[in-house]
Amino acid sequence: MIDQKMPNWLKQRAFLTPDRIAFCTKEETVTYGKLNRQVRSLSLKLSGIGIDKQDKIALLFNNGLDMVRLYHTMPYLGTVAVPLNTRLSAEEQKWQLEDSGAAILIYDEAYRQRAQEIKKLNPKLNMMSMRELESQAEASWTLHAHVNMDDLHTIIYTSGTTGHPKGVMLSYNNHWWSAIGSALNLGIENNDKWLAVVPFFHVSGLSMLMKNVIYGVPVVIHSSFDPEAVNQAIIKDGVTMVSVVTAMLTQMIEKLGDGSYPNTLRCMLLGGGPAPRVILEACKDKGIPVFQSYGLSETGSQIVTLSPEYMFEKLGSAGKPLFPCEIRIMKDHKAAGPNEEGEIVVKGPNVARGYLNRSEATREAIRDGWLYTGDIGYLDEDGFLYVLDRRKDLIISGGENVYPAEVEAVLLQHQEIAESGVIGVSHARWGQVPAAFVKLKDPEYAVTEEEIIEFCKGHLAGYKTPKHIFFVDGLPRNASKKLLRRHLYDLLPDHLKS
Amino acid sequence: MIDQKMPNWLKQRAFLTPDRIAFCTKEETVTYGKLNRQVRSLSLKLSGIGIDKQDKIALLFNNGLDMVRLYHTMPYLGTVAVPLNTRLSAEEQKWQLEDSGAAILIYDEAYRQRAQEIKKLNPKLNMMSMRELESQAEASWTLHAHVNMDDLHTIIYTSGTTGHPKGVMLSYNNHWWSAIGSALNLGIENNDKWLAVVPFFHVSGLSMLMKNVIYGVPVVIHSSFDPEAVNQAIIKDGVTMVSVVTAMLTQMIEKLGDGSYPNTLRCMLLGGGPAPRVILEACKDKGIPVFQSYGLSETGSQIVTLSPEYMFEKLGSAGKPLFPCEIRIMKDHKAAGPNEEGEIVVKGPNVARGYLNRSEATREAIRDGWLYTGDIGYLDEDGFLYVLDRRKDLIISGGENVYPAEVEAVLLQHQEIAESGVIGVSHARWGQVPAAFVKLKDPEYAVTEEEIIEFCKGHLAGYKTPKHIFFVDGLPRNASKKLLRRHLYDLLPDHLKS
Numbered sequence: 001m002i003d004q005k006m007p008n009w010l011k012q013r014a015f016l017t018p019d020r021i022a023f024c025t026k027e028e029t030v031t032y033g034k035l036n037r038q039v040r041s042l043s044l045k046l047s048g049i050g051i052d053k054q055d056k057i058a059l060l061f062n063n064g065l066d067m068v069r070l071y072h073t074m075p076y077l078g079t080v081a082v083p084l085n086t087r088l089s090a091e092e093q094k095w096q097l098e099d100s101g102a103a104i105l106i107y108d109e110a111y112r113q114r115a116q117e118i119k120k121l122n123p124k125l126n127m128m129s130m131r132e133l134e135s136q137a138e139a140s141w142t143l144h145a146h147v148n149m150d151d152l153h154t155i156i157y158t159s160g161t162t163g164h165p166k167g168v169m170l171s172y173n174n175h176w177w178s179a180i181g182s183a184l185n186l187g188i189e190n191n192d193k194w195l196a197v198v199p200f201f202h203v204s205g206l207s208m209l210m211k212n213v214i215y216g217v218p219v220v221i222h223s224s225f226d227p228e229a230v231n232q233a234i235i236k237d238g239v240t241m242v243s244v245v246t247a248m249l250t251q252m253i254e255k256l257g258d259g260s261y262p263n264t265l266r267c268m269l270l271g272g273g274p275a276p277r278v279i280l281e282a283c284k285d286k287g288i289p290v291f292q293s294y295g296l297s298e299t300g301s302q303i304v305t306l307s308p309e310y311m312f313e314k315l316g317s318a319g320k321p322l323f324p325c326e327i328r329i330m331k332d333h334k335a336a337g338p339n340e341e342g343e344i345v346v347k348g349p350n351v352a353r354g355y356l357n358r359s360e361a362t363r364e365a366i367r368d369g370w371l372y373t374g375d376i377g378y379l380d381e382d383g384f385l386y387v388l389d390r391r392k393d394l395i396i397s398g399g400e401n402v403y404p405a406e407v408e409a410v411l412l413q414h415q416e417i418a419e420s421g422v423i424g425v426s427h428a429r430w431g432q433v434p435a436a437f438v439k440l441k442d443p444e445y446a447v448t449e450e451e452i453i454e455f456c457k458g459h460l461a462g463y464k465t466p467k468h469i470f471f472v473d474g475l476p477r478n479a480s481k482k483l484l485r486r487h488l489y490d491l492l493p494d495h496l497k498s
Numbered sequence: 499m500i501d502q503k504m505p506n507w508l509k510q511r512a513f514l515t516p517d518r519i520a521f522c523t524k525e526e527t528v529t530y531g532k533l534n535r536q537v538r539s540l541s542l543k544l545s546g547i548g549i550d551k552q553d554k555i556a557l558l559f560n561n562g563l564d565m566v567r568l569y570h571t572m573p574y575l576g577t578v579a580v581p582l583n584t585r586l587s588a589e590e591q592k593w594q595l596e597d598s599g600a601a602i603l604i605y606d607e608a609y610r611q612r613a614q615e616i617k618k619l620n621p622k623l624n625m626m627s628m629r630e631l632e633s634q635a636e637a638s639w640t641l642h643a644h645v646n647m648d649d650l651h652t653i654i655y656t657s658g659t660t661g662h663p664k665g666v667m668l669s670y671n672n673h674w675w676s677a678i679g680s681a682l683n684l685g686i687e688n689n690d691k692w693l694a695v696v697p698f699f700h701v702s703g704l705s706m707l708m709k710n711v712i713y714g715v716p717v718v719i720h721s722s723f724d725p726e727a728v729n730q731a732i733i734k735d736g737v738t739m740v741s742v743v744t745a746m747l748t749q750m751i752e753k754l755g756d757g758s759y760p761n762t763l764r765c766m767l768l769g770g771g772p773a774p775r776v777i778l779e780a781c782k783d784k785g786i787p788v789f790q791s792y793g794l795s796e797t798g799s800q801i802v803t804l805s806p807e808y809m810f811e812k813l814g815s816a817g818k819p820l821f822p823c824e825i826r827i828m829k830d831h832k833a834a835g836p837n838e839e840g841e842i843v844v845k846g847p848n849v850a851r852g853y854l855n856r857s858e859a860t861r862e863a864i865r866d867g868w869l870y871t872g873d874i875g876y877l878d879e880d881g882f883l884y885v886l887d888r889r890k891d892l893i894i895s896g897g898e899n900v901y902p903a904e905v906e907a908v909l910l911q912h913q914e915i916a917e918s919g920v921i922g923v924s925h926a927r928w929g930q931v932p933a934a935f936v937k938l939k940d941p942e943y944a945v946t947e948e949e950i951i952e953f954c955k956g957h958l959a960g961y962k963t964p965k966h967i968f969f970v971d972g973l974p975r976n977a978s979k980k981l982l983r984r985h986l987y988d989l990l991p992d993h994l995k996s
Binding site: 013184216266324349383 | 511515681685712818824881
């Protein structure tokens with residue numbers, strides 16, 4: 001586009017269709033007109049407490065309208081949202097607040113105690129509860145009527161293969177093109193109604209909030225995942241589209257039993273790692289329109305999705321790229337041929353411009369506009385993507401990414417642990433859970449599995465905490481002493497081998 | 499977007515959904531896969547006859563797959579299409595070929611004789627029939643797999659208030675954003691099927707071809723307008739969306755009689771000038787979902803459309819801008835208030851970058867990214883646009899624009915005519931037709947109305963030719979001798995006064 005400015009999305013949506021329903025929660029229903037008035041007021045209150053253009057505003061919230069409203073204050077103020085994963089430990093959250101240089105943390109009343117814990121870890125961090133913010137006076141300030149499409153809207157932290165998480169920088173352009181690319185694949189129907197049950201702090205939940213204002217499609221918000229409630233929303237409330245991860249879908253199907261969904265449900269968008277064939281077959285039997293997809297925080301939501309007409313024919317494939325996007329498999333620095341495995345590399349206007357304050361990691365991940373995902377897969381002869389392995393050693397537990405390196409680093413902080421190695425083991429409900437192998441400094445010292453798990457809980461989100469600890473005399477390493485995680489699988493007790 | 503390149507649209511569409519139906523005509527049905535193969539072959543033939551990047555290729559075709567295929571060779575070759583209005587005179591077409599500097603004219607067999615007439619007017623013009631082109635050998639040439647979004651795709655000539663028509667330069671960006679803006683308003687439904695009956699040489703028809711590849715929605719092509727055939731396509735063939743102008747809609751409703759359309763018809767997109775209330779009321783009575791719209795060649799199709807929910811409440815309004823667009827009413831160099839009349843001024847990424855080789859006209863029309871349309875209207879208190887008058891003195895006849903200045907200039911070429919003034923008078927079928935007032939050089943000379951009309955036919959498209967000639971002793975002019983066209987209405991015989 002010649003002009004990189006666009007009308008502020010919520011403002012424009014509220015102008016175009018003020019009376020259309022934007023959101024339904026258990027408690028309330030808001031139109032775009034009302035939502036916009038609320039967001040403008042909230043923006044002026046943020047301005048009143050000194051929040052200024054380009055400030056980063058961290059958010060610690062469960063799914064709900066407060067988080068929606070705060071997200072939409074960003075374009076009005078020119079600020080950048082830093083949503084925190086609510087499941088992280090206080091220490092992890094503190095680290096992200098420091099790394100992003102957040103001007104303030106706004107938190108849900110539900111996280112008052114957590115906010116205090118974070119404050120204890122770093123008393124200099126600035127924070128305020130939603131209730132306190134609401135009671136502030138509105139500043140007199142001119143809210144931005146336009147967005148600069150290249151400006152950042154969100155920084156979402158994602159874990160990597162090494163060290164600390166990295167803040168993925170997502171611009172308005174990224175969010176816009178993600179929404180448009182998805183619309184060109186899934187369509188925008190007149191009676192559409194999305195159900196939002198994936199977290200708004202993840203790119204999957206956030207992307208739904210963007211589609212909400214860009215498409216003008218109503219979103220039903222569930223503040224937490226209850227498979228029975230989701231089923232009822234589909235069966236009774238006319239929800240037409242749902243985003244889920246495999247663990248959720250499994251539970252929904254379990255609860256559904258012999259029942260079925262009405263054909264108003266036109267899209268079950270499935271993300272968060274490859275789905276087991278058994279689940280897909282169950283969906284096929286029940287006629288559930290599952291759209292497998294593949295995406296990362298760096299792609300602003302899904303970038304590859306299986307089109308309706310290939311839903312069953314290419315079962316197990318993540319599909320083809322969105323219309324404005326491209327995909328390649330790279331092997332030995334060359335594009336691989338059909339059915340040849342290699343690294344999945346993607347390109348498109350929805351791909352993030354990089355990682356906050358990490359120019360080296362950015363240069364390594366994004367070359368010539370192509371994002372090197374680190375995931376392994378192949379394209380079949382028709383160009384359909386099959387994802388074989390998520391990023392090297394990545395563990396996906398209930399749709400959340402767990403990087404072994406991060407868990408291993410925490411284990412090494414334990415004063416008795418000399419070496420550590422973490423892998424994922426199968427789990428009926430969560431898909432995978434982390435399991436750790438540790439070598440103690442003093443093999444005679446009687447530290448227990450429970451003690452180590454307890455120690456990890458103090459530093460890591462629950463889903464990252466190893467569920468099994470195995471004591472070993474040494475870890476498998478190659479000649480240059482690099483840990484060979486894949487050899488750890490051989491050390492597992494039989495009942496955990498998958 | 500960071501990267502201004504995008505996959506070639508037809509290529510990408512054919513890759514994503516090769517087996518989906520792209521077009522149906524009376525004679526054939528083509529999938530995207532087949533269409534792409536045909537277009538690639540045609541591109542290589544064009545390359546074979548020496549057509550090169552940035553060449554302009556003029557097209558003289560009735561609606562049909564040949565024109566579709568030729569349009570899609572542009573991104574593969576990096577060339578620019580110059581569609582010619584088939585209803586123009588040979589002289590007018592010759593002028594556009596010269597003005598655009600077209601490297602070649604490709605024409606339908608149906609226009610072989612017309613091509614010869616043009617050739618007689620300028621023997622240097624290069625031209626070839628579609629049949630001749632098809633028989634050429636394919637060059638070995640690498641077709642472009644990507645489009646540069648800022649490159650031009652089309653130059654569409656549009657008449658203006660003064661002098662010759664101007665070539666509107668439409669880029670891939672313009673077409674893309676027009677399609678996306680429309681999708682965000684009208685939706686993209688799974689069972690959608692467009693009927694194309696408006697000319698592909700106009701922006702309204704062309705925009706449908708762009709939506710075809712971008713959305714992946716099948717288009718039914720009628721090579722000419724037959725109201726009965728259109729009605730049957732809606733009633734029997736499941737057409738869900740039709741673009742029409744008022745004159746077409748009027749005839750369709752007449753033919754429909756007491757019948758009605760099935761509710762598969764979800765959008766009757768109405769463009770080409772304000773619709774009379776009586777037609778809208780008739781549609782309302784019949785439950786026809788009319789979407790009034792407002793657009794120009796310069797906006798790459800409609801830029802203002804009435805959303806479904808306001809279809810009847812705001813009857814007579816053209817609606818609100820598309821999502822990425824904005825609208826203002828300017829009066830005395832200031833934005834007018836609600837319900838205040840002024841010039842309609844629009845902005846958005848679909849707005850053309852200007853006129854070919856006419857930097858002054860471009861500077862005058864587009865200021866600060868805002869297109870000054872010359873049309874008069876107002877915004878009501880809710881922001882809905884009401885178009886009062888199309889560009890100063892513009893006559894709209896059957897959806898085609900006729901500029902008085904152009905007709906007046908032709909009249910002045912007649913050796914007996916000293917002065918001329920042209921206005922539009924009401925016409926039951928075409929909405930308006932041109933009527934001319936002429937002052938003869940020698941009032942004694944016995945030139946007839948028929949002779950003058952015949953003379954005009956030799957230089958102008960039929961729809962531009964005046965249907966009435968009135969002989970006057972002088973034309974109404976202001977102090978500085980400027981023609982006061984609005985005073986001509988007083989000189990009309992009573993039966994033509996509306």
